[in-house]
Amino acid sequence: MPVVTITSDWNKRDYYAGALEGGLLGIAPVCEITHQINPFDVRMGVFVLRQTYSRYPSGSIHILAVQAQATDQLPMSVTFYEGHYFVTVNDGRLSLLFDHEPEWIRTVYTTPGTFSEIDAYLKVIKAIIEGKLEDKTLPAEMKTEVRPSAVAEKDYIMGQVIYIDSYGNAITNVSRSLFEKVGEGRSFRIFLQGPYTKIEKLSENYGGVRPGELLALFNSAGLLELAVFMGNLSSLENIGLYDEIQIQFANYG
Numbered sequence: 086m087p088v089v090t091i092t093s094d095w096n097k098r099d100y101y102a103g104a105l106e107g108g109l110l111g112i113a114p115v116c117e118i119t120h121q122i123n124p125f126d127v128r129m130g131v132f133v134l135r136q137t138y139s140r141y142p143s144g145s146i147h148i149l150a151v152q153a154q155a156t157d158q159l160p161m162s163v164t165f166y167e168g169h170y171f172v173t174v175n176d177g178r179l180s181l182l183f184d185h186e187p188e189w190i191r192t193v194y195t196t197p198g199t200f201s202e203i204d205a206y207l208k209v210i211k212a213i214i215e216g217k218l219e220d221k222t223l224p225a226e227m228k229t230e231v232r233p234s235a236v237a238e239k240d241y242i243m244g245q246v247i248y249i250d251s252y253g254n255a256i257t258n259v260s261r262s263l264f265e266k267v268g269e270g271r272s273f274r275i276f277l278q279g280p281y282t283k284i285e286k287l288s289e290n291y292g293g294v295r296p297g298e299l300l301a302l303f304n305s306a307g308l309l310e311l312a313v314f315m316g317n318l319s320s321l322e323n324i325g326l327y328d329e330i331q332i333q334f335a336n337y338g
Contacts, residue, residue: 087170088141089113089210092134093150094122101203105150108207113146113214125152128233129326131181132248132256136306138169146210149173149182154202161193161205162225163218172209177230191222235259237267242332244309246324253317255324259309259332271334275301277311277322284311 089109095101097120109115118137122130130151138147146169153174155161162175166187171179175190193209212221235244235258244259275284277299288300296315299322304310311330312318319325 086113087144087146087214088116089146089148090116090118090138090141091120091148091150092118092122092130092137093120093148094124094126094130094152095120095150101150105148105203105206108203109210112207112210116141118147122151123326126326127151127176127178128181129248131178135182138171139167141169143168144170146170146172146213148206149178150202150206155193155205160225161202161209162190163193163209163213163222164190164227170213172206175225175228177228179227180229181232187227190225190227191218192225193222233258235263237263239267240334240336242267244330244332246311246326246328246330247308249319249324249326252312253319253321254310254312255318255328255330256304256306257309257311257330259330261303261307261309264303264309264332268332268334273332273334275309275311276331276333277324278328282322 091105093102102120106115119133122133130149134147134149149171155174159174159176162173164171164179164187166183171182175192193205208221212218233245235242242259242263244257246255247258248256250256273285284299284301288294288302290302291312291314294300294314298314300314301309301311313321
């Protein structure tokens with residue numbers, strides 16, 4: 086039986102998570118990825134699910150319940166990609182979640198109402214498990230959205246903070262491959278919030294620096310992560326989600 090994961094901005098003090106999990110009892114085992122996505126922050130939900138879904142067994146079903154109230158214009162959809170099912174609205178977010186076109190995408194139509202979103206999730210999951218997906222859905226095309234990416238020139242990269250974890254560490258959209266391609270082994274400075282706070286070296290891990298010292302490293306996702314050792318970068322340096330960071334490389338020409 087496939088595992089069902091849930092990524093949402095519902096916050097467990099509300100009843101939405103309980104209502105969905107209760108409806109899934111007896112249908113499939115449920116794993117909560119998180120219910121702590123910032124309210125309505127689809128990009129944050131996409132980032133978290135993008136980093137986690139491949140860790141689950143092939144055939145798993147992943148619900149992305151962040152600003153996912155289905156409408157006639159943006160119906161609930163189910164998508165199959167790299168051996169996994171994804172259930173959410175088809176509003177462009179799937180193109181941010183995937184690196185290439187999915188094997189297929191289908192639309193689920195439900196009657197609007199207070200619980201239409203939860204009912205849609207249950208309808209899709211039952212159809213997948215019972216092998217009746219084609220009877221409950223219709224073929225669709227995936228809507229696309231431009232993925233925010235770092236901007237690079239010969240001597241600099243302009244990136245963006247795309248996630249702040251529970252320790253206040255800032256994960257950016259600057260990949261290791263881009264950093265190495267532009268940097269070509271040159272010395273560099275990473276500027277945070279203007280020209281006064283900067284980092285001039287990369288760390289292999291969170292050790293090797295003094296408590297309270299700024300550090301930069303490439304994390305397990307291959308993205309540049311900025312932190313304060315044994316501190317909270319977000320609060321200490323006033324770094325917020327989607328703030329820009331700049332990397333300047335030495336110009337030896």
